[in-house]
Amino acid sequence: MENWSLISLCVLLGLTSRWAVSFHSYSGAGKPPIFGDYEAQRHWQEVTYNLPVHEWYFNNTNNDLNYWGLDYPPLTAYHSLVCAYVAKLLNPEWVELHASRGYESHSHKLFMRATVLFTDILIYIPAVLLYCFYFCDGSSKQKVATALCILLYPGLILIDYGHFQYNSVSLGLALWGTLGLGLGWDLFGCLAFTLTLNYKQMELYHSLPFFCYLLGKCIKQGLTGRGFFHLVKISMTVLVTFALCWMPFLSDPKQPLQVLHRLFPVGRGLFEDKVANTWCSLNYISSYHVCETHLIIAGGHSGIIMLPLLLKDGLLLPYVVTSLAFLFLSLYLLSALERSTEEELRLGLYRKHTQHWLPKLNLSRIIKWKFWFSLVAMAALSFTSVWLKPPAKLPDLFPVLVSVLSFLHFLGFIIYFNQVQLMEPQRKKSLKKTN
Amino acid sequence: TVMAAPMTNDQSCFFALALGVSFLKCLLINAYHSTDFEVHRNWLALTHSLPVPQWYYEATSEWTLDYPPLFAWFEYGLSHIAWFFDKEMLVVQNLNYASPATILFQRLSVIVADVVFFYAVKECCKCLREDKGKDLLGKPSFILTVLLLWNFGLLIVDHIHFQYNGFLFGVLLLSIARHFQNRHFEGALLFSVLFNLKHIYLYIAPAYGIYLLRCFCFTQSNADGSLQWRSFSVVRLVTLGTIVLSTFAVSFGPFIALGQLPQVLSRLFPFKRGLCHAYWAPNIWALYNIADKAFSILGVKFKLLDINKLPKASMTGGLVQEFQHSVLPSVSPLATLVCTLLSILPALFRIWHRPNGARGFLRCLVICALGSFMFGWHVHEKAILMAILPLRCSSDVFCIITESTYLLGLIPLELICEFVYPLTVWQKTFPFLPLMLTSVYCALGVTYAFIRLYISLLTCSDNTKKIKTQ
Numbered sequence: 001m002e003n004w005s006l007i008s009l010c011v012l013l014g015l016t017s018r019w020a021v022s023f024h025s026y027s028g029a030g031k032p033p034i035f036g037d038y039e040a041q042r043h044w045q046e047v048t049y050n051l052p053v054h055e056w057y058f059n060n061t062n063n064d065l066n067y068w069g070l071d072y073p074p075l076t077a078y079h080s081l082v083c084a085y086v087a088k089l090l091n092p093e094w095v096e097l098h099a100s101r102g103y104e105s106h107s108h109k110l111f112m113r114a115t116v117l118f119t120d121i122l123i124y125i126p127a128v129l130l131y132c133f134y135f136c137d138g139s140s141k142q143k144v145a146t147a148l149c150i151l152l153y154p155g156l157i158l159i160d161y162g163h164f165q166y167n168s169v170s171l172g173l174a175l176w177g178t179l180g181l182g183l184g185w186d187l188f189g190c191l192a193f194t195l196t197l198n199y200k201q202m203e204l205y206h207s208l209p210f211f212c213y214l215l216g217k218c219i220k221q222g223l224t225g226r227g228f229f230h231l232v233k234i235s236m237t238v239l240v241t242f243a244l245c246w247m248p249f250l251s252d253p254k255q256p257l258q259v260l261h262r263l264f265p266v267g268r269g270l271f272e273d274k275v276a277n278t279w280c281s282l283n284y285i286s287s288y289h290v291c292e293t294h295l296i297i298a299g300g301h302s303g304i305i306m307l308p309l310l311l312k313d314g315l316l317l318p319y320v321v322t323s324l325a326f327l328f329l330s331l332y333l334l335s336a337l338e339r340s341t342e343e344e345l346r347l348g349l350y351r352k353h354t355q356h357w358l359p360k361l362n363l364s365r366i367i368k369w370k371f372w373f374s375l376v377a378m379a380a381l382s383f384t385s386v387w388l389k390p391p392a393k394l395p396d397l398f399p400v401l402v403s404v405l406s407f408l409h410f411l412g413f414i415i416y417f418n419q420v421q422l423m424e425p426q427r428k429k430s431l432k433k434t435n
Numbered sequence: 436t437v438m439a440a441p442m443t444n445d446q447s448c449f450f451a452l453a454l455g456v457s458f459l460k461c462l463l464i465n466a467y468h469s470t471d472f473e474v475h476r477n478w479l480a481l482t483h484s485l486p487v488p489q490w491y492y493e494a495t496s497e498w499t500l501d502y503p504p505l506f507a508w509f510e511y512g513l514s515h516i517a518w519f520f521d522k523e524m525l526v527v528q529n530l531n532y533a534s535p536a537t538i539l540f541q542r543l544s545v546i547v548a549d550v551v552f553f554y555a556v557k558e559c560c561k562c563l564r565e566d567k568g569k570d571l572l573g574k575p576s577f578i579l580t581v582l583l584l585w586n587f588g589l590l591i592v593d594h595i596h597f598q599y600n601g602f603l604f605g606v607l608l609l610s611i612a613r614h615f616q617n618r619h620f621e622g623a624l625l626f627s628v629l630f631n632l633k634h635i636y637l638y639i640a641p642a643y644g645i646y647l648l649r650c651f652c653f654t655q656s657n658a659d660g661s662l663q664w665r666s667f668s669v670v671r672l673v674t675l676g677t678i679v680l681s682t683f684a685v686s687f688g689p690f691i692a693l694g695q696l697p698q699v700l701s702r703l704f705p706f707k708r709g710l711c712h713a714y715w716a717p718n719i720w721a722l723y724n725i726a727d728k729a730f731s732i733l734g735v736k737f738k739l740l741d742i743n744k745l746p747k748a749s750m751t752g753g754l755v756q757e758f759q760h761s762v763l764p765s766v767s768p769l770a771t772l773v774c775t776l777l778s779i780l781p782a783l784f785r786i787w788h789r790p791n792g793a794r795g796f797l798r799c800l801v802i803c804a805l806g807s808f809m810f811g812w813h814v815h816e817k818a819i820l821m822a823i824l825p826l827r828c829s830s831d832v833f834c835i836i837t838e839s840t841y842l843l844g845l846i847p848l849e850l851i852c853e854f855v856y857p858l859t860v861w862q863k864t865f866p867f868l869p870l871m872l873t874s875v876y877c878a879l880g881v882t883y884a885f886i887r888l889y890i891s892l893l894t895c896s897d898n899t900k901k902i903k904t905q
Binding site for chain 1: 447451454455458459461462463464465466572
């Protein structure tokens, strides 16, 4: 079968599963007076459409910042504005100032879900396909299989098409940024990454690697010669992009300050619901140049972190189905467990250290057992969270257990990925090919 | 070894496809369901709560039992499992009861019943000629598996609209597979069971009858393929007859004993409904209706007809009743029966005269299904599945329905119907127009497919040598 047919099939399967998940409930459905993220996005459309730009981030009678005030950077606001224009065409009631608060209807849900799908198709999916074809190893069939697994990654589908968010935009743009850097199109990469920073401030987590990589590249080219010129070009791209995004807010010094105040609310607590941590998991998974085993091990676990959130949104069924489907599909298509030799998993450093006292230790087998064990732990925790009541003295037992389990996993991943990063032989060959 | 390609094993591939589509079906659990959902809930309730003599008399709900008794027993069996999900759904008076547990149970029952379909598809794949050298994705068995397991028409009808077609088609495909495997007694038994589950399969009974009589009861043919009268085997005929009759006895027996047969038959064959369903199935009568409408409009325009004498919005009112045509002669149930028989006779005659083994049987079966679809009384558009699914197995004929230009034409048609039309002024005065257009366009396609299929059947050469190796 031709590559194009396979790719189309994968994309269509990805789109079908996304749309099938969107049948289900969204965050805050039918829960007045506060509702949830879905209402927040709708409210932002209302605010951006009806109010002038300089009022978007300010508290006044028309814009109550306590009710889902804008707390993402300007690009999200512009995106909401565009959606609002479309909404106005279809049904003005959806974005009527004040009157549309808590608006819920079947056609509105269809519209909102469609906006997510649209941006997904436009930004995220092409990035994933390009990534798989340019940066993954293996035959073209294996690349297609990887693309399919990434497209069916449950975390993103559940959050974007279930809970309701636009992570596909920010992740997609970040992925375009990575692609740009990988293909040697540094300025394009910078542009894309700056745009994603201006879409969601969370992407700051990724900015350090970007910065360090680019700085390192410039230094390598010689800071007195080409490197300096390159650095200037990069800086100009970043500054101009920022300026363009923030232009409406630069007329008055109070504006950017207020926006920053909304973006980085130091006044709030450390743990803003579970969404903050789910963010980490999503970003973490998608940002690394992961091979299949990493993908499955890390990807499979992110679902469990979001379980309390998903349960609150009434998304248990999609969670179970998409997680199982993803696990099964990735194990089947990518035969990951077969390929977890020590070399594949790059456990060299560990080997060196343990060789001394435990020469017979079979690290790859340990990893396999660990994988199955954590799967079982995940399943057990999911089951107990849904069906069992926690003891009266410890009402938050299950979410805490979930957090602890996830933390341990992520700690392990951080150590592991750092090891891989530090031990990675110079990938000069692949860079040369793509430049 | 370490880098082993993941999909060399056919079994695991089949399993992956089956599991994948089952996952998708699970995601559709909370999607829209039609009144058929309530129909089946009602049947669960009445088979569970009422004694057998009342099953075909019960009329609390408008959705009375109109499938043959074996299906009623199937619902009875399901109702015992339903009891553990939500007892309230088994109360007959709970009309339109749709608690989350009810929905979950009903949807799961369809998903689980599809196991029969999976098994049947696997058996059909065994009957295909395999090209060993081919890459997995190009193998006929893989393609057939995907086309059948992931058939979106079936997915939409079964797992959204809500029906048990997967299960029923599984039985049909298994029966066909058995005939291909020369296990004719099993095939006949399966078909009898199928007919007693859903009597719509009456449409294809002639194909079975003629094929079994010609190719099984007459054990041999002459060298040129013609009938050898002397090879008639009474034993085989009697065995077949026994199988069929005993199935009917198990199914209808209790009702015949109770003297309820007329009532059961009246429930199974309700002729009081109109020529066309509320949404016209894309068959000949859709084209007939549109011609009638066109003539009546022209007639009024050219003052040949009096507008006051014409029935208003007769066929296009979206209702299910008996109608009269305005210009062309009205069509009665008997007329449709005659047309259907005439349309399938050439095919039946063909397999009697020059049978082509199981392959010819399959083509004839598809033609019978299509012919009944084309000319039948009160056809549902879902009935097209009965032609499409077996057609998939007949891989060499498949290309007929993929005429690209025609299919591409569906895109602008749907765009107009779904997006453009609702924004026009005609939406209020002629709300039925988009549906009518869709029906007519599809009817043209189906008619074309029917004709091409017929030509293919009547002109194909004898392949008796090849058949013997199957």
